[in-house]
Amino acid sequence: MTSTRGKRGLLDTRELERILDTCTLDLTPVDEVWPNLFIGNVAIAQNRTALKKLGVTHVLNAAHTKQGSIGDQDFYGEAFVYHGIAADDSSKFDLSVYFRTAADFIHKALKKKDGKVFVHCIMGVSRSSTLVLAYLMLKRRMRLRAGVETLVQRRAVYPNRNFLSQLLELDAQLQRKRRLCPIL
Structure with a gap:
């Protein structure tokens, strides 16, 4: 089991799942989880009008x-800058190889100026939240515990155990x- 020593003791996947379980939010199509950074589902991703209303510039x-x-x-045209990662939400997929590219x-x-990012997978729960957490850690210098605590206050997220590791x-x-x- 992967773990790291945090300020408040041993942090492992079970502790992260305990934090994730504290989320009382309902799953919605899209939520702003950090200033100008949104996580959402594929339905919103395929709705260019909704993305424009949110002010999204990057997907x-x-x-x-x-x-x-x-x-x-091609689907997004010149209205949005697109980046795709072909990730599986599974116990075997190594999403970590994409952490830096996504961040x-x-x-x-x-x-x-006016940049807004929409990060999605199918439901906007596991893969997308994992990549946003990697961004918060790599670019905002946030510890993992703080990142998870931040996200669960804004969206119902739940990275799979493999991604948490x-x-x-x-x-x-x-x-x-x-x-x-x-x-x-």
């Missing part, structure tokens, strides 16, 4: 090429690097 699809998930730059895409978009490993790596070089 990150964590279910690229999956059945029911239309998405490529870079989100970060670059949010730095643009990958996020725990990222959290541990980042903490080791920051101890060695505090300005990172």
